Amino acid sequence: MRHADYGDYFISDDKRRLDEDTIVAFLSRSYWADKRSAERTLKSIANSRCYGVFAADRGQIGFARVITDGATMYYLCDVFVDEAWRGKGVGKNLVAFIVEAEEHQGMSGLLATKDAHGLYESYGFVRDSEAYMRRPPQ
Template sequence: MKNGEYFISKDKALLQTETIHQFLSRSYWANRRTLAQVQASIENSICYGVYHGTRQIGFARIITDWATMYYLCDVFIDEEYRGQGIGRRLVDLIVQSEELDGLTGVLGTKDAHGLYESFGFVRDPDRFMKRRPTNPWA
């Protein structure tokens, strides 16, 4: 998908793994992931890269069973490019995709509830649980 000077692609060959890892290492949700973990997560997921020319400025990852649900995660837009609607376009492209049609979408966020609610996601704090690995830094 092209939109002026920015474009979004699912082509994993375009992904700049080091850029993705650098951003995630500054995030609150993935700051302890190793480069190898980021690479493995990309290999095993549907990935969307956002580009300004040849520079990767955004990313999102989908984990799915292709039958009942998908998990939207690792969504980011580089700080320098925020406020231009690029992240909104990325999420819209994902939730409107034919391949995810009919599947329940879930995600976790600490600070972007309004964005995701505008796409039909609803808060459900009483229902979801998580289990962390016993040794997340191994």
């Protein structure tokens, strides 16, 4: 398991730390998962690599999920940071934590976004279309 401390918050890939209620609630308000049932979200967590961001005084403040074959590619999805924590580098650190992970080295990365192209471009993703981006193996 990996863990990184950033002072006011930390990032972990330990699924036992995840607050599933927080994740379901946030995703139910998102533009990409607002039609997804809570049961489907929980199943997606169970079947994916997951990354949580946690603040000592607030609990879970961010999340991301990775779907992968473990060899050639990964799909980064369901990335969110609580509104109160945006603009503080949390999203940047979360993406860096994921793309720099040893288990993702040498793999192609994929994702879809409507509004965060700049964030992902700074981590090697390139636009493939209006919404999709890819990251060639590094």
